[in-house]
Each structure stands twice: as structure tokens, then as C-alpha cells.
Amino acid sequence: MRKTIVAGNWKMNKTFSEAEDLLFEISEQLYDTPPSQGVDVIIFPPFPFLELTADAAEDDVFYFGAQNCAEHDKGAYTGEVSAAMIKSLDATHVIIGHSERRKYYGETGEILLNKVKQALNNDLVPVFCIGESLEDREAGRHFDVIKEQLSEVVFKLSEEDVSSIIIAYEPVWAIGTGKTATTEQAQEMHAYIRNLFAETYSKELAEETYILYGGSCNAKNAKELFACPDVDGGLIGGASLNKDDFLTIIYSA
Numbered sequence: 001m002r003k004t005i006v007a008g009n010w011k012m013n014k015t016f017s018e019a020e021d022l023l024f025e026i027s028e029q030l031y032d033t034p035p036s037q038g039v040d041v042i043i044f045p046p047f048p049f050l051e052l053t054a055d056a057a058e059d060d061v062f063y064f065g066a067q068n069c070a071e072h073d074k075g076a077y078t079g080e081v082s083a084a085m086i087k088s089l090d091a092t093h094v095i096i097g098h099s100e101r102r103k104y105y106g107e108t109g110e111i112l113l114n115k116v117k118q119a120l121n122n123d124l125v126p127v128f129c130i131g132e133s134l135e136d137r138e139a140g141r142h143f144d145v146i147k148e149q150l151s152e153v154v155f156k157l158s159e160e161d162v163s164s165i166i167i168a169y170e171p172v173w174a175i176g177t178g179k180t181a182t183t184e185q186a187q188e189m190h191a192y193i194r195n196l197f198a199e200t201y202s203k204e205l206a207e208e209t210y211i212l213y214g215g216s217c218n219a220k221n222a223k224e225l226f227a228c229p230d231v232d233g234g235l236i237g238g239a240s241l242n243k244d245d246f247l248t249i250i251y252s253a
């Protein structure tokens with residue numbers, strides 16, 4: 001039986017003191033009033049706040065992770081952060097393949113496969129993001145694009161490796177636009193993705209795979225989206241930067 005995951009991707013937002021306030025407010029609230037038993041919370045702050053996040057997560061009120069990791073082990077890669085470094089701060093998860101990384105930093109399938117392997121080798125759960133552009137959807141190519149994004153990375157891995165990966169379906173046209181996928185669109189794509197896992201590996205693995213929705217998910221629409229049978233929670237951007245909105249989403253899950 002899958003739980004519901006509510007994950008906050010802060011992207012490049014907050015200063016140290018703002019992060020501190022938000023993290024400890026969320027932590028205290030979740031400590032005082034835990035979310036329902038079937039709900040896990042994960043927070044993805046920017047790299048410089050990971051240690052602070054570890055402190056705020058001390059009572060195990062939420063998991064936390066990084067928004068990206070290097071495709072290499074270690075060495076002369078100025079400005080990069082390795083999966084081993086992230087793991088050494090007790091983080092548990094790492095986002096890989098966010099559409100913003102693909103678009104602004106040229107992250108290809110080959111690079112993303114290396115990053116996923118780095119995460120797995122360091123015992124971090126990759127939250128692997130996939131999603132079609134508006135152009136793809138309007139041209140009716142959305143299913144093909146999703147299949148390709150999975151085939152070039154996730155489906156190159158063994159069933160055992162894939163069993164520790166979380167998928168986040170984030171249609172690019174819904175990210176930061178206020179234009180959420182309808183519950184029909186989300187459910188249709190999530191069911192399609194789950195079926196691809198069943199075809200590629202097994203029905204059992206497909207049933208155990210977490211598929212989160214991301215893209216203008218907020219305090220108003222989260223409950224309805226999470227109620228879709230194949231939507232196992234959300235990867236929340238903008239609404240995770242506001243304590244009340246994020247907590248409303250967590251408690252509605």
C-alpha cells in the first residue's frame with residue numbers, strides 16, 4: 001500500500017534566516033500535530049541550507065534532500081556537489097532531471113542516468129522528474145515524450161534499482177504558471193506511467209512505484225489531485241515556500 005508523499009522543492013529561494021524560520025516553523029508544527037500516518041513529508045532546500053534542514057528534521061518530522069547532484073564521484077569539478085556530500089549530511093533524497101535543469105543547464109538523458117546512478121550508489125532516493133512541454137501536449141506527443149524520458153534513464157536500470165526511485169510527473173506547462181493539470185489529465189498520465197513500469201518490469205513493481213504530481217499544485221487543488229488513484233502525492237514548488245500553504249497541503253493529504 002503506497003503512502004502519500006508531500007515534497008517541497010524550494011528551487012533558488014530564501015536566505016539563510018528565511019530558511020531557518022520556515023524550516024523550524026514547519027518542524028514545530030509537524031511535531032505538535034503530526035500529519036496522518038500515511039503521509040511522508042520531504043523538503044528540498046538549496047544546498048547551503050541542507051545542514052540547517054538536517055537540524056530542523058532532527059525529530060524525524062520530515063525527510064529532506066537536495067535539488068540536484070553531480071554526475072561524477074568527486075574531484076576537480078568546481079561548483080559541483082556530489083551525492084556523497086549530500087548523503088554525508090544525512091539527506092535521504094535527491095531531485096534529478098527537473099525540467100529547469102534540463103532546459104537551463106542542458107541536462108541530457110546521458111547526464112541524468114549518471115546522476116541517478118550516483119544517487120543510488122550513495123543510498124539516496126532519486127526523485128526523477130519527467131514532463132512534456134506545452135508544444136508536445138498540443139501536438140499530441142505527450143505520452144511519447146514521457147516514454148522517451150523514462151526509457152533513456154530509468155528503464156536502463158535493473159528492477160532492484162528502480163524499486164528505490166520516485167517519479168515526479170511535472171508537465172512543463174503547469175510549472176509556476178498557475179495552470180494545473182486537471183485531475184483527468186494527471187490521472188491519465190500517471191496511469192500511463194504506472195503501466196509502462198508494469199510492462200517494462202512487473203506489475204508488482206508498478207504497484208509499489210511512487211508517482212508524484214508537480215505543477216502549480218497548491219493548498220486549494222492538492223486534495224483533489226492526491227485523491228486520484230495513481231497520484232501518490234505532489235512535488236510542490238511555489239506553495240512550499242509559504243508555511244501555511246505547505247502545511248495545508250500536508251494536512252489535506
Ligand code: 13P
Binds near residue numbers: 009177178215235236
Ligand atoms: P510550482 O509548484 O511552483 O508550479 O513548481 C512545481 C515544481 O517545479 C516542483 O518541482
